[in-house]
Amino acid sequence: MTETNLIRNFAIIAHIDHGKSTLADRLIQECNGLAERDMKEQVLDSMDIERERGITIKSQTVRLLYKHTDNQTYTLNLMDTPGHVDFAYEVSRSLSACEGSLLVVDSSQGVEAQTLANVYQAIEVNHEIVTILNKIDLPASEPERIRQQIEDVIGLPGEECIEVSAKTGQGIKEVLSSLVEKLPPPKGDVNAQLQALLIDSWYDPYLGVLTLVRVKQGMLRKGQKIRFMSTQVSHTIESLGIFTPKILNVDTLGPGEIGFITASVKTVADCKVGDTITDERNPAKDMLPGFKPSVPVVFCGLFPMDNAQFSDLKESLSKLSLNDASFSFEAETSAALGFGFRCGFLGLLHMEIIRERLTREFDLDLISTAPSVVYKVQKTDNTNVLLHNPADLPDINHINFIEEPWIKATIMVPDEYVGSVLTLCTDRRGEQIDLTYAGARAMIVYKLPLNEVVFDFYDKLKSMTSGYASFDYQIDSYKQGNLVRVSILVNGDPVDALAMMSHRDQAENRGRAICARLKDLIPRQLFKVALQAAIGGKVIARETITPMRKDVTAKCYGGDISRKKKLLEKQKAGKKRMRQFGKVEIPQNAFFEALKMGDN
Amino acid sequence: MNLSYKNNLGLYIHWPYCESKCPYCDFNSHKTESINEEDWIQAYVNQLHTMKEMLLKYNVKFNKLNTIFFGGGTPSLMPLKVIEKILNTANKLFDFEEKIEITLEANPGSYEREKFLDINQMGINRLSLGVQSLNDTNLNFLGRKHNYKDAIIALELAKRTFSNVSIDLIYGLKNQKIKEWEIELNSIIKNFQPNHISVYQLTIEEGTKFYSDYKKGLLKIIDEDLSADFYDNTNSLLENFDYKRYEVSNHAKNNFECSHNLNYWNSNNWIGIGPGAYSRLWSSNNNNKRFEIENYKSPKSWLSKNIHNAEFKKISFIDNSETNIDILIMGLRLSKGIKINKLLDKKIIKNEKIINLINEKIININTERIKVNKNYMIKLNAILQQIIN
Ligand SMILES: Nc1nc2c(ncn2[C@@H]2O[C@H](COP(=O)(O)OP(=O)(O)OP(=O)(O)O)[C@@H](O)[C@H]2O)c(=O)[nH]1
Ligand SMILES: C[S@@+](CC[C@H](N)C(=O)[O-])C[C@H]1O[C@@H](n2cnc3c(N)ncnc32)[C@H](O)[C@@H]1O
Ligand code: SF4
Ligand SMILES: [Mg+2]
Numbered sequence: 001m002t003e004t005n006l007i008r009n010f011a012i013i014a015h016i017d018h019g020k021s022t023l024a025d026r027l028i029q030e031c032n033g034l035a036e037r038d039m040k041e042q043v044l045d046s047m048d049i050e051r052e053r054g055i056t057i058k059s060q061t062v063r064l065l066y067k068h069t070d071n072q073t074y075t076l077n078l079m080d081t082p083g084h085v086d087f088a089y090e091v092s093r094s095l096s097a098c099e100g101s102l103l104v105v106d107s108s109q110g111v112e113a114q115t116l117a118n119v120y121q122a123i124e125v126n127h128e129i130v131t132i133l134n135k136i137d138l139p140a141s142e143p144e145r146i147r148q149q150i151e152d153v154i155g156l157p158g159e160e161c162i163e164v165s166a167k168t169g170q171g172i173k174e175v176l177s178s179l180v181e182k183l184p185p186p187k188g189d190v191n192a193q194l195q196a197l198l199i200d201s202w203y204d205p206y207l208g209v210l211t212l213v214r215v216k217q218g219m220l221r222k223g224q225k226i227r228f229m230s231t232q233v234s235h236t237i238e239s240l241g242i243f244t245p246k247i248l249n250v251d252t253l254g255p256g257e258i259g260f261i262t263a264s265v266k267t268v269a270d271c272k273v274g275d276t277i278t279d280e281r282n283p284a285k286d287m288l289p290g291f292k293p294s295v296p297v298v299f300c301g302l303f304p305m306d307n308a309q310f311s312d313l314k315e316s317l318s319k320l321s322l323n324d325a326s327f328s329f330e331a332e333t334s335a336a337l338g339f340g341f342r343c344g345f346l347g348l349l350h351m352e353i354i355r356e357r358l359t360r361e362f363d364l365d366l367i368s369t370a371p372s373v374v375y376k377v378q379k380t381d382n383t384n385v386l387l388h389n390p391a392d393l394p395d396i397n398h399i400n401f402i403e404e405p406w407i408k409a410t411i412m413v414p415d416e417y418v419g420s421v422l423t424l425c426t427d428r429r430g431e432q433i434d435l436t437y438a439g440a441r442a443m444i445v446y447k448l449p450l451n452e453v454v455f456d457f458y459d460k461l462k463s464m465t466s467g468y469a470s471f472d473y474q475i476d477s478y479k480q481g482n483l484v485r486v487s488i489l490v491n492g493d494p495v496d497a498l499a500m501m502s503h504r505d506q507a508e509n510r511g512r513a514i515c516a517r518l519k520d521l522i523p524r525q526l527f528k529v530a531l532q533a534a535i536g537g538k539v540i541a542r543e544t545i546t547p548m549r550k551d552v553t554a555k556c557y558g559g560d561i562s563r564k565k566k567l568l569e570k571q572k573a574g575k576k577r578m579r580q581f582g583k584v585e586i587p588q589n590a591f592f593e594a595l596k597m598g599d600n
Numbered sequence: 601m602n603l604s605y606k607n608n609l610g611l612y613i614h615w616p617y618c619e620s621k622c623p624y625c626d627f628n629s630h631k632t633e634s635i636n637e638e639d640w641i642q643a644y645v646n647q648l649h650t651m652k653e654m655l656l657k658y659n660v661k662f663n664k665l666n667t668i669f670f671g672g673g674t675p676s677l678m679p680l681k682v683i684e685k686i687l688n689t690a691n692k693l694f695d696f697e698e699k700i701e702i703t704l705e706a707n708p709g710s711y712e713r714e715k716f717l718d719i720n721q722m723g724i725n726r727l728s729l730g731v732q733s734l735n736d737t738n739l740n741f742l743g744r745k746h747n748y749k750d751a752i753i754a755l756e757l758a759k760r761t762f763s764n765v766s767i768d769l770i771y772g773l774k775n776q777k778i779k780e781w782e783i784e785l786n787s788i789i790k791n792f793q794p795n796h797i798s799v800y801q802l803t804i805e806e807g808t809k810f811y812s813d814y815k816k817g818l819l820k821i822i823d824e825d826l827s828a829d830f831y832d833n834t835n836s837l838l839e840n841f842d843y844k845r846y847e848v849s850n851h852a853k854n855n856f857e858c859s860h861n862l863n864y865w866n867s868n869n870w871i872g873i874g875p876g877a878y879s880r881l882w883s884s885n886n887n888n889k890r891f892e893i894e895n896y897k898s899p900k901s902w903l904s905k906n907i908h909n910a911e912f913k914k915i916s917f918i919d920n921s922e923t924n925i926d927i928l929i930m931g932l933r934l935s936k937g938i939k940i941n942k943l944l945d946k947k948i949i950k951n952e953k954i955i956n957l958i959n960e961k962i963i964n965i966n967t968e969r970i971k972v973n974k975n976y977m978i979k980l981n982a983i984l985q986q987i988i989n
Contacts, residue, residue, distance in 0.1 A: 524824075526982050527960065549828035552980040554800040554849050556933060558612060558864040559878045561926055568929070568981065572989050583956060 001219070001254035002075045005185040009077040009214070009258060010130070011059075011094040013122060014104035015112035015470060016083030019134040021045055021056050022166040023104055023175075024080045030172050031064035031076070033244055044080045044245060048360070049353055056082040057353060059090045059200070061097075061212060061258055063242045068180050076179060077258040078102075083114055085472050086347030089294040089326060091118055093273065096291065097199050097214040097258055100128040100183030102175070103156075107133035107163070108140040110441065111153045113412045113472035119154055128183045131156055132175060137165040145439065152438045188255030193284035194218030194277070198228070199258075201271035203322035207239075209265040213253070213277060216288060220253040220261060225280035229287045233270050234280050235263035273325055294326040296344025297405065297475060298351055298371045298454055299388045301332060301497060302358070303340030305365035305577065305588060310339045316362035317341060320354065327354055332389065336497045336581055337367055337591070342388050345371075348454060367579065367588045369497045370595030373450045376403040376478050391496035393485045396536060403478040404449050404501075408433070411444040411461065413469040418442045420464050428452035429503060447476055451501065456596055486511050486540070488518070488594075489532040490584050497591050511541040514594050521590040524548035529584050609662040609694070610863040613644065613686055614874030615675040616899045619709060623743045623813075624770075626805035628876035628897055629673040641685045643906035647873040647895075648686070650910035652693045655871075658883040658891065662869055665694040667860035668702040670724070676706035676715060684722050701859045703728055703766075708746040708754035716761045726764040726858075728798075729754060734784050738773055742802075743809075755792045764856060766796035772830050773802055774820045781830065782837055789841050795856040799834055800849050801827060831978055848933045848977055865934050867927045867942065875902035883917075890923045892916055920944050925988050932980060937964075937971025953986045 012020040021042035028034055034043065044060040045051055064076040079094040081087075095101065101122040105115055122129055131150060133143050147158030162178060164171035196213040204210050213220070220226070220240060227234045241249045242259040253259045265271060274290035304313045317329045328344040345351040351371060358364050375387040378400040387393060387402075409430075413421055415437060425432070425446045434445035448457075453473070461469045484507050488498035498518075502510045511533025518531050522545055529545040556564050578585040617632040655662070668690065670683065687702070703726040704719060706712050716727070731751045733739050739747055746754075758765045767788070771781050788794070804814045804821060813819035822830070835845055843851035847865060850858065863870055867890075872879045876897040882890050894914040896902040905911040918926070924944045931938030940946065949970055957963045962976045962983060972983060 526962065526979060526986070548979060548982060549824050550831060550978050551982045552831075552848055552978055554803050556848070556930070557861060558610075558870055558872065558880065559876070561878075561880075561930065564929060565925070568984060568988065571981070571985055575985060575989060 001190070001252050002257065004188060004254075004256040006072060007075045007077070007186055007256040008100065008179050008183045009079075009098040009186060009256065010100040010102050010179060010183055011079040011081055011091070011098045011122070011127075012102045012104060013081055013091060013095075013118040014083055014134075015106070015109070015114040015118075016055065018083065018104045018106040018109065018112075018115070019166045020083065020104050021080050023102075023132075023134060023164070024060075024062065024078060026166050026169050026172045027064060027076075027078060027176065028062060028245065030169075030176060031066050033062060033064050034246070038246075049356060055084060056080060057084075057087060057090075058082070059094045060245070061094075061199075061243055062245045063248075063258070064244075066176050066180070069177060074180050075257075076176070079258075081118075083118075084347075084349055085114060085117070086345075086350040088114075088117065088121075088472075089291075089346060092121055093199050093291055095122055095125050095127065096289075097197060098127065099186055100130065100179070102179065103129050103131045104134050105131065105146060105150065105161070106135050107143050107146050108135050108138045110142075110146045110149050111412070111438075112470035113410050114470065116154065116410065116412075117472040117474075119156075129156060130175070130178050130182050131161045132164045132171070133161045134164050134166055136163045136170060137168050149438060149441075153443070186256030188215070188217040190217070190219055190254050192217040193282055194220065194226070194279040195284045195286075195288055196220060196253075196277040197288050197290075198271055198273055198275040198277055200273060201265075201325075203319070207247075207262055209271065209322070210260045210262055211265070211271050211277075212258070212260050214258045215253050215255050217255050218279065218284070219255075220259075220277075222251050226261075226263065226277050227280045227283060228270065228272070229276040229278055229283075230272055230290075231270055231275065235265055238262045238264065294346060295475070296326070296328050296346060297373060297450060298345045298347055299342055299374060300345075300351060300371045300592075301334060301337065301340050301369035301389065302329075302343050302355065303334065303337040303367045303369075303497075305367055305579075307338045309364060312362070313341065313358070313364055313366070316358055316364060317343070319362070320357060324354070326350070334369075334391070334497045336495045336586075337369075337579065340367075344374075344388070348458070365577075365588075367497075368592045370500065370592050371454050372501060373405050373454055375405075375483065375501060377401075378403075387501075390485050390499040390501045393499075393501070401480050402483045402501075404451055404481045404483060406447050406476045406479050407450050407453060407473040408476040409446050409448050409453070409471060409473040411446070411469055411471050413442055413444065413465055415440050415442045417465040417469065418444065421461065421469065424457075424460060424464065428457060448473075449479075449481065449503075450475070451503075484535050486514070487534050488514060489530075489534060489539075490586070491530050491582055492532075493582055494534075495581060495586075498594060500595055507535055508540045511535075515541045515543040517594045517596070518590060519543045519545055521593055522584070522586055525583075525585060527583050607662050608666050608863055608866075608868040609660075609664070610667040610669065610860050610868070610870040611665060611690060611694075612860070612870060612872040612874075612877055613668070613670050613675070614872065614877040614895075615670060615673040615678050616875045616902075617677055618672065618674040619677065619707070619745050620743070623809035624802060624805065626808050627673065630899060632677060637679050637681060639903060639907055640679075641682050643903050643910075644682065644686050644873055645689050646906050646908070646910040648689045648693055650912075651871045651873065651879065651893075654893070655881070658881065659885045660869060660881045661884050663695075664697040664700075665690065666697045666700060667863060668700065669860040670702075670704040672705055674707050674712070674730075675704050676712035676719075680715065680718055680722070683719060683724070687723055701726055701764075703858065703860055705730065706754070706758075708751045710750065710753075713750075713754050713757055716757055720761050725762065726766065727758050727762045728766040728768065728796075728858075729758055729794075731755065731767045731788070732770045734788060735780070738776065741773060742770065752791075755788075755794075759792055759794075764796070765792075765794050766798065766856075766858065767792075767794045768798045768800070770800050770802050771834065772822050772827055774822060776822075778826075778829055778833055782833060785834065785837055789838075789843075796850070796852045796858060797838065797843060798850050799838075801830065828978060844935070845977075846935050848980060862934075865930045866938065867923075867930055875899045889920065890918045890926075892918060924948055928987065929984055932970070932972050932984065935971065935974070935977070937969045939968060940965070940970055941968075948987065957983065957986060 060080045062078045081091040151158040195216040199212045201211040276287040278284040329341040332342040430446040430448040482504040487494045515531045531543040533541040577588045618629045704724045705728045838851045869881045879893040
């Protein structure tokens with residue numbers, strides 16, 4: 001156990017890609033956390049997907065030992081957080097485990113949307129903040145301008161920002177010493193009743209369920225009988241440990257310390273993130289504040305390509321949810337796609353990542369439907385239903401009204417792009433809330449229906465601003481809207497998995513766009529295929545896929561049989577990626593791709 | 601079970617050399633090199649003898665040898681003595697059916713032409729001439745060694761020498777106009793009246809020069825619609841001249857269908873000798889299972905493996921379920937389709953998809969035969985996909 005005044009806990013927060021994980025590398029190195037041979041770039045991004053995409057998805061905790069100029073050795077608990085808006089929830093949990101934040105601002109980019117979002121969260125939980133200007137080595141770095149920006153936009157003192165290069169290591173020593181000097185040590189009485197905040201839990205194939213905790217007061221010991229206060233289940237601690245970043249077992253964790261426990265916990269579900277852990281025999285009276293639960297905002301259907309894989313999919317989803325409590329899933333049936341699951345995610349990137357992990361780590365071949373948001377439907381009998389799937393929309397005659405979720409979006413962009421961004425937001429039914437300038441940058445605040453943003457808003461925004469715009473949002477409120485369901489009919493039969501909700505004014509355009517996209521996505525077949533979009537019984541758009549004209553092997557003699565069969569087999573493999581719908585074969589990706597709005 | 605169809609027997613002889621390698625060709629053919637005639641004769645003869653033993657060993661039921669086909673490569677480059685020796689040996693080992701069809705593939709070059717008379721006298725009674733095109737630009741593009749004039753001379757000579765002449769043509773070259781192609785085809789028919797015409801759309805085959813050009817974007821191919829128009833127009837033109845399309849790419853005057861190739865499409869018995877040639881035979885030993893004998897492919901290794909004793913690369917029995925699919929894949933290429941009782945398991949044509957295809961008038965099944973309807977032959981692969989998956 002370490003004396004609390006020798007502990008500093010901090011979260012590294014920043015906009016995506018401003019260098020949090022790289023900075024963590026340097027801090028680990030400076031404190032000799034890892035042997036040189038174990039060091040690699042963004043060493044904390046350990047998942048394959050994180051390494052491939054170069055982004056952090058899960059927060060990581062590392063304990064460092066730092067010898068300060070006062071010759072004392074301090075324990076620094078560093079939490080590297082993700083920058084992407086979908087994972088804001090990870091950031092908020094990390095913040096509650098610390099007393100301070102290390103705010104990283106890319107000195108060649110400046111303050112971006114997530115810089116603001118994250119720093120406001122840190123201020124809200126009363127963090128002391130050490131601000132650094134990173135990437136000072138870049139020729140495009142403009143420390144003076146960014147200092148000013150930090151003062152103007154965030155309201156933090158600009159002159160105190162430390163100039164750092166997480167690449168070259170410049171300024172790292174100064175960062176460490178400033179963390180010790182500026183951040184408050186944790187408080188907490190070791191003799192008080194145990195209160196430990198459950199920050200995260202996940203499944204490790206070797207160790208079982210790991211639970212990351214921050215001890216607020218009292219002490220955790222090996223062999224101790226503990227109780228999870230909200231779920232009221234009790235367990236005995238089997239082991240305690242910390243990450244250095246390698247796992248190091250310890251015997252105790254005292255106030256201010258961050259580490260993990262393993263107990264005979266079988267399911268991660270028992271370990272509710274935000275729960276308070278206390279001593280079974282000498283329990284605390286009160287629970288710690290905990291976190292607001294994360295709510296999935298984007299839903300899509302996931303179906304196994306091969307119906308026989310349904311139970312595999314179910315098992316994989318359960319396993320994956322052990323490591324990621326923020327997505328939800330429940331069984332659903334589709335006439336077109338068979339048995340599958342309606343899954344909820346924190347955002348599009350989150351959805352993409354879960355899908356990718358399912359295919360990759362569990363070797364599943366999946367069909368995914370297009371994402372949709374959650375609507376609130378009030379029926380004529382005054383009951384309310386939450387609509388996760390457009391296919392489930394009740395009969396229009398039984399509906400009083402439909403509400404859709406709106407978000408408050410903050411967009412930061414160089415001023416020359418303001419015009420086009422405003423047009424984009426207006427096109428997507430947005431309502432302007434605020435438009436302010438700081439230097440040559442504008443901050444645009446809009447309320448937008450989430451439905452309009454969910455699919456391709458961010459891609460659009462990025463491409464129309466040459467990548468310069470940054471975007472952050474929070475769920476705002478539900479508002480009534482003139483919403484209809486657009487159904488897609490293939491040869492006269494509605495395909496439930498292609499149904500979508502749309503604002504009435506845009507329904508026709510959307511319907512036309514979907515039909516046109518489907519026409520491109522579905523290959524020509526033996527038979528003519530008629531595609532229609534309809535609202536209720538009224539057809540609003542149609543397209544025809546003319547039958548294929550030629551598909552025959554010119555030459556096939558005695559010696560060609562095996563080759564010819566291989567060819568048919570190859571085509572057959574291709575066909576496996578198709579879903580038979582009546583006489584029509586629809587490619588796997590069409591269910592997702594068809595609803596991308598593109599340029600309509 | 602009706603075994604009569606298994607009694608036909610064909611013999612295929614592969615000659616692996618050509619004057620040069622055409623850029624579109626993925627046959628087992630190689631630029632000609634100096635060879636030892638006697639060695640080759642020995643190897644072919646060894647294979648014939650061993651094949652005869654195999655037929656006995658595996659109890660292959662057949663009456664007589666119905667057809668012989670010298671294919672390649674360019675078998676018109678074969679030394680006459682090799683052809684002669686093969687024919688004599690075959691004759692000794694197998695009874696020739698009275699009206700045996702003996703085909704040889706020939707290229708229209710001058711060297712090959714000179715031999716027409718001799719080979720005819722040796723017993724070759726059908727000549728398949730690789731004309732490919734009567735347009736010098738196209739011949740050149742196809743990398744052929746002969747030109748328009750060679751083709752004409754060869755055709756005339758062939759017609760005078762053989763009572764059964766077939767020609768091979770290739771269409772669907774990029775920039776080729778349908779109208780030009782029709783004129784070309786028209787003039788060949790009017791001037792030479794071949795008994796049989798094989799017309800192939802140019803196919804980009806893996807491993808060829810055209811394939812790598814195509815992958816690099818240096819070679820374009822015609823699109824699906826144009827290709828369909830080519831096919832349809834070719835078929836109706838030939839039909840107007842009384843050529844019946846009896847297989848996807850093969851057209852014949854009455855009674856001039858190629859019996860040897862029909863043997864393949866009807867899944868009968870055939871022996872294949874020479875580099876890379878396959879035999880497929882029905883063994884009565886093994887519950888009427890079909891088996892395949894594969895030859896070493898490269899001319900050099902084939903020769904060295906067979907010069908003393910015949911040695912095949914592989915003999916393998918084929919699962920009945922696979923054979924069933926093979927029967928269908930091959931048989932539906934024929935306009936007449938195939939006899940249903942040839943199928944080993946009729947379940948393959950009794951499912952929902954088949955019913956769909958019948959309802960849509962895409963295929964036709966009566967008590968005896970299953971066939972693809974005329975206008976749908978052009979989509980045969982897609983139809984087979986539906987049936988066999
Ligand atoms: N030149 C230079 N590049 C840097 C520096 N710090 C980070 N980078 C680069 O910036 C990119 C993003 O760095 P990361 O450390 O992954 O950023 P991050 O903030 O952790 O990103 P997320 O976790 O996805 O939010 C990488 O290509 C780094 O190599 C720096 O000081 N100088
Ligand atoms: C065994 S091959 C060659 C016979 C002979 N050596 C010749 O080239 O004339 C038989 C026929 O297949 C056709 N053929 C070969 N490769 C082809 C391809 N890639 N596309 C279309 N037809 C092809 C040609 O018409 C050729 O005449
Ligand atoms: S002559 Fe015939 S077999 Fe020889 S390479 Fe050309 S197409 Fe192929
Ligand atoms: Mg990171």
